[in-house]
Amino acid sequence: MKETTPVYKDFWFRIIGCLLISEIIDSIGREESLLQRLGSKYFYYDLLxxxxxxxxxxxxTRFAIIKLDRRFDWLEKPVQRITLQLLLAVLLPALLSFVFTMIFMKLAYRQNIFETGWLNSEFYTVILxxxxxNVIYFTWWLLLKWTKQGTADRSVKTQTREYPVIEVAKAGKKLLLPQEDIACAFLSNGYCYVKLFSGESFMTSYTLEELARMLDESVFFRANRQTLLNRxxxxxxxxxENGKIELDIHPPLKNAVIVSQKRASEFRKWVVSPLSST
Structure with missing residues (x-):
């Protein structure tokens, strides 16, 4: 399944960041303080x-990063991502900064950018x-990635476990039984049978050990070597006698169901323990 592109909620961060960088670049090489420059109309021209x-x-830069996020994951395609990131989110914006600044200087002040010190000072600040x-969005991407992964891991741990249906045989046909229909499983004459709450019994190719592993352990309990029962x-x-437990189950089996002394304590805990979500 394709991963969702990270959503960067950064509107005000961009606005404030652009104001700050505009002021920082404008202050390079100036002797006047900010308070002194506030009284000049040219300060506001330059700031705007x-x-x-x-x-x-x-x-x-942001547009390029979002497009790359959709197609080139940092972890899955690092070489392609780094290469395209440098081209589209670093070199292209750097070139555009030169073009935009050249146009601004020409229109606002009738200046030739090559006759100013912009390329030797402010340009390096723009690149930084x-x-x-780029670093901000990469860090942000990592944070969103880890947060999403943590949420997914917690979801996997808490989501409902899906238990398989049990395959049984009847008149040459294979039937699939959900675990909620199964009252118990038992051994008889060396064969394993599954008995439903309706009272019907079906032979299955599974062993009791396999059924115990497949079915929800909070719902089913291995009472003894011959019986696995639904709570x-x-x-x-x-x-x-001897610390054993005799069970009254419905529908009943031919033989009494006895929990051994060894498993009696475990049975008492199981029978009152909470059921897992279904």
Missing amino acids: GGFVIALLLWEV FILFV KSCQSYKSI
């Missing part, structure tokens, strides 16, 4: 222009900003 550029770069955004079939029980 830098914010728009940063937001565009962030959106391009792009790398930082619902046990109507009552009483202690008899």
Whole structure:
């Protein structure tokens, strides 16, 4: 089954982050303090222009990362993911930052970007900003991955266990019986039989040991070597000689069902223990 693409709830994180990076880049190489620059209209031009550029770069980077998340898992396809991440989420945004800044300088200040110090100073800060955004989303991806895996593991542990149907034979046909219909299983003349609450009995190719492993242990109990019974079939029980327990079950079997002294304590715990979810 295809995994769900991680959802990054980061709207305000992007807005605030772009404002901060715009201010950081604008302050590079300036001697004036932030308070001094607040009184100049050019501060707001630069802040707005830098914010728009940063937001565009962030959106391009984020878009590329989300697309890659859908097709190239970091853990399953690391080489392809790293290569495409560098091309689409680092180099492409870096190139676009140059183009956007060149356009902004030309339109806002009639400046030629090659005649400024932008390529020798601010450009490196922009690259660090792009790398930082990549690291953020990679870390976020890991967190979501681990959180999802932990939730899935807990779900597997708590989900209802599915028990197999039991195959029995009748008149040359194979019947499939759900465990809730089975009152008990018993041995007779070397053969294993399954008895339903309706009173019908069917021969099965399973051994009692196999049935005990297949059926819900909170519902079925191995009373002795000859009998495996459903808790619902046990109507009552009483202690008899030598610490043994005699069971009254329905539908009844031909022979009395006796729990040995060795298993008597285990039976008493089982008969009052909670049933597993079904």
